[in-house]
Amino acid sequence: xxxxxxxxxxxxxxxxxxxxxxxxxxxxxxxxxxxxxxxxxxxxxxxxxxxxxxxxxxxxxxxxxxxxxxxxxxxxxxxxxxxxxxxxxxxxxxxxxxxxxxxxxxxxxxxxxxxxxxxxxxxxxxxxxxxxxxxxxxxxxxxxxxxxxxxxxxxxxxxxxxxxxxxxxxxxxxxxxxxxxxxxxxxxxxxxxxxxxxxxxxxxxxxxxxxxxxxxxxxxxxxxxxxxxxxxxxxxxx
Numbered sequence: 001x002x003x004x005x006x007x008x009x010x011x012x013x014x015x016x017x018x019x020x021x022x023x024x025x026x027x028x029x030x031x032x033x034x035x036x037x038x039x040x041x042x043x044x045x046x047x048x049x050x051x052x053x054x055x056x057x058x059x060x061x062x063x064x065x066x067x068x069x070x071x072x073x074x075x076x077x078x079x080x081x082x083x084x085x086x087x088x089x090x091x092x093x094x095x096x097x098x099x100x101x102x103x104x105x106x107x108x109x110x111x112x113x114x115x116x117x118x119x120x121x122x123x124x125x126x127x128x129x130x131x132x133x134x135x136x137x138x139x140x141x142x143x144x145x146x147x148x149x150x151x152x153x154x155x156x157x158x159x160x161x162x163x164x165x166x167x168x169x170x171x172x173x174x175x176x177x178x179x180x181x182x183x184x185x186x187x188x189x190x191x192x193x194x195x196x197x198x199x200x201x202x203x204x205x206x207x208x209x210x211x212x213x214x215x216x217x218x219x220x221x222x223x224x225x226x227x228x229x230x231x232x233x234x235x236x237x238x
Contacts (some may be wrong), residue, residue: 005110007034008085008166012067012075013093014041017051023095024055030103035085037073038064060207070207073174073181080169087113088166097161101126101201108197110165115195118162118186122155125200132205141219149227150187154196155225157186173236180218188234202220 009027013020023155028036038052045065056062065082068077076090087109091097094204101119110116122125122143125214128136139158172186190196226234 005087005113006085007031007081007089007109007163008083009034009036009078009089009095010039010076010083011036011091012039012041012072012079012146013044013048015048015054016093017047017236020048020051020093020097021055023091023093023097026095026099026100027091028059030099031106032061035080035083036062037083037145038062039082040066040081041066041075042067042070043164050129062214069177069194071177071181072179073177073184075172076185077177080166083166086164088169089163090160092161096204097201098126101199102103104199105163110197112195112197114165115197116164116168116189117197117199118156118160119159119201120154120156120198121159121201121203122124123198123200126156126202126206128203128205130205131203146177146223149224150190152190154190155198159201160185161201162186162196164189164194169236173234174216176222178218180222183219183223183226187223188231191226191231192234193231 003180008010011020038056040049040052052064056064058136065078067078072112080088097119105117105119121128141155143155147154164185168189172179172184172188176184
């Protein structure tokens with residue numbers, strides 16, 4: 001991995017406004033030298049677009065693009081070819097992620113550039129706010145199930161907030177276009193033997209999820225499929 005570390009922060013947005021502005025302001029205050037890319041949904045609201053244009057106009061290291069096809073997975077796959085950093089981070093547009101976690105993630109990523117540094121809501125110091133008791137219990141059971149299925153000691157497999165080498169993301173073969181794409185950037189590197197470093201994080205739900213029930217079911221099927229697929233099939237042909 002090159003010694004020249006450069007972080008690209010990607011924020012995918014569709015209808016966020018005030019929360020988007022707050023989320024950006026918090027992370028920008030901690031990493032002013034990073035590259036920031038807003039990837040907007042093809043049906044992004046006019047108000048959201050106006051907020052993004054205002055941010056981009058005021059910050060020369062910020063830009064925005066409209067994703068080429070619908071779906072959160074497609075937006076992220078687009079971003080892998082649109083950013084120029086050595087490392088990639090997806091940051092929540094709804095200000096749901098704990099900025100204190102990012103403060104720990106960035107130095108760890110700089111010190112361990114070949115590793116993936118991700119958040120965990122289940123480590124001491126992490127947790128959930130406005131998540132709902134039933135949803136929290138289901139999440140806890142899911143984490144234990146994934147740990148058993150993958151013979152891994154990670155504590156949070158379903159939050160995609162992680163700093164990873166961009167070259168890794170660019171080397172993977174992807175199959176999903178919606179939110180069920182997210183397991184591909186967590187479980188495929190896990191099976192390929194990448195080292196993960198977890199930091200505690202509070203997850204504060206501030207907006208309604210855009211993930212539909214069908215997509216959530218598909219999400220779990222993708223995780224199971226990755227477990228029983230040979231790791232060599234995850235990589236693009238060179």
